[in-house]
Structure formats: C-alpha cells, structure tokens
Amino acid sequence: MRTRSSLAVVAMAAASTLAVQGAPAQAAAACAGYVGLTFDDGPSGNTPALLTALKQSGLRATMFNTGQNAAANVSQVRAQVNAGMWVANHSYTHPHLTQLGQAQIDSEISRTQAAIAAAGGGTPKLFRPPYGETNATVKSVAAKYGLTQIIWDVDSQDWNNASTDAIVQAAGRLTNGQIILMHDWPANTRAAIPRIAQGLAGRGLCAGAISPQTGRAVAP
Known part of the structure; x- marks a missing residue:
C-alpha cells in the first residue's frame, strides 16, 4: 500500500x-483572434504609468508617437520598446496634413522617422495621420518612406473625455483583426486597461501586432 x-x-x-x-x-x-491596441500622441510624462498598466495587464500595444514628443522624451521611447510595445509614426507636430503641401507632409513624416530612430525606437513601418485625415498625397508620401497607413475600426472617444466605462465598452466591440484608437494621456484610458484585458480574455482575443502588409491585427 x-x-x-x-x-x-x-x-x-x-x-x-x-x-x-x-x-x-x-x-x-x-487566442482565438487578435486585436490592435493603439495609443496616439506620446511619449509624454504620462507614458510611464501607461506602460506600467499595460505590462501589469499582460498587454502589448502600438504607440503612434509624434516626432516632437519622441525627440523631447527619448528615454520614454526606449521604455516603450523595452516594455514590448511597437513604435509607429504619427507625424512630427500633429497638423491637419490634408491642408499642407507635399513638401510639408514629407517633412512631417520624414522628421518623425528620424526622431524615433534616433531615440531607439527603430524605423517605424506604420503611420497614422493625425485626426485620421488623409488623401492621395499623404498616402503617397507615407509609402515613399515604406509606411503603411493605419486608421482604426473603433474610436474609444478617450480624447473626448469618454468615461472609463465607455472606453471599456468600446474595446468590447473589437473583433478579430480590428484596431482601437486610444491616447497616451487620458487618465480614464489608463484606468480602463485592466478591464480591457479582462474583457478581451473573456472573448478569447489577445493583443496583437499590426501587420504592415495587411494593416490588420495579427499574432505578434
């Protein structure tokens, strides 16, 4: 016995x-599917708290940085990379690109590529035009620098003072391959992150990378 x-x-x-x-x-x-979590307008003094929230929730995201912020917050670009995030181009000064000439658009995009690379963020492959405003000229200049334009499927409205509950509900509408717009700075967005992670897991969805080939969220 x-x-x-x-x-x-x-x-x-x-x-x-x-x-x-x-x-x-x-x-x-x-992981029955993947979604793209994206955060615009960083890096900033809010970035460390955002990265902590993402890491604690086991999430990875694409950070659409402006060039001027990348140049001013070099250590935070490195922190984004070290935290497992992907760094992408969001123009240099966040203008309405469709109101600019081709040379100005080129400057906005090229300077951001250089600023992010100089800060240790690598050479971005993804580009998001400010406000989601684009046209044939913007697309052609982005393509010149090997960038795939990425808009979004779901707008969290965090830029419009959306509540934490509303941001969580917005993420709940994501389906496989889709992308949500969020921002680096709102406190409500940071507060929503643990619940976003929980909601995705409950639906068998995982935070993925955004494919430069398809512009959709895929397995990292």
Missing part, C-alpha cells in the same frame, strides 16, 4: 508540474 501511495503522490506531483508548465501553451492556444 505504501508503494501505491507513493506512486500516487509522485503521479499527482508530476501532473501538477505539467499543468504549470503547460499554462503558457494553454494561454497561447486561448
């Missing part, structure tokens, strides 16, 4: 160990 009891204990321990070891695989298998 002692032998059998010992074997049973060993078997239970082994099963427990396997269950723990299998947890990451199970978590990965639970």
Whole structure:
C-alpha cells in the first residue's frame, strides 16, 4: 500500500508540474483572434504609468508617437520598446496634413522617422495621420518612406473625455483583426486597461501586432 501511495503522490506531483508548465501553451492556444491596441500622441510624462498598466495587464500595444514628443522624451521611447510595445509614426507636430503641401507632409513624416530612430525606437513601418485625415498625397508620401497607413475600426472617444466605462465598452466591440484608437494621456484610458484585458480574455482575443502588409491585427 505504501508503494501505491507513493506512486500516487509522485503521479499527482508530476501532473501538477505539467499543468504549470503547460499554462503558457494553454494561454497561447486561448487566442482565438487578435486585436490592435493603439495609443496616439506620446511619449509624454504620462507614458510611464501607461506602460506600467499595460505590462501589469499582460498587454502589448502600438504607440503612434509624434516626432516632437519622441525627440523631447527619448528615454520614454526606449521604455516603450523595452516594455514590448511597437513604435509607429504619427507625424512630427500633429497638423491637419490634408491642408499642407507635399513638401510639408514629407517633412512631417520624414522628421518623425528620424526622431524615433534616433531615440531607439527603430524605423517605424506604420503611420497614422493625425485626426485620421488623409488623401492621395499623404498616402503617397507615407509609402515613399515604406509606411503603411493605419486608421482604426473603433474610436474609444478617450480624447473626448469618454468615461472609463465607455472606453471599456468600446474595446468590447473589437473583433478579430480590428484596431482601437486610444491616447497616451487620458487618465480614464489608463484606468480602463485592466478591464480591457479582462474583457478581451473573456472573448478569447489577445493583443496583437499590426501587420504592415495587411494593416490588420495579427499574432505578434
């Protein structure tokens, strides 16, 4: 009987160990789809708190940085990368690009590419025009720098003082491959992050990267 009891204990321990070891695989298998979480207008003094919230919730996101903010907050660009985020181009001064000439648009995009690269954020492959305003000229200049234009499927309205509940509800509308617009600075957005993570997990969705090929959210 002692032998059998010992074997049973060993078997239970082994099963427990396997269950723990299998947890990451199970978590990965639970991803029935991917969504793109995006944050515009950083980096800023709010970025550290945002990155902490994302890391604590196990989320990765694409940070659409403005060039002037990247140049002024070099350490935060590096912090974004170190936290596992993807850094992308959001123009240099956040103007209405469709009201500018081609040379000015080129300057806005090219200077941001340079500022982000100089800050350690790599060379962006994604570009989001401020306010989502674009035209053929904006698209062609972005393409010149190897950038894929990314708008969004869901607007969290966090820029318009949306409540934390409203931001969470907006994220709840995301489906596989879709992208949500959020921003680096609103406190309500940071507060929503743990609940966004919980809501996505409950629907089998995971935070993914945005593909430069398709412009959709995919597995990292």
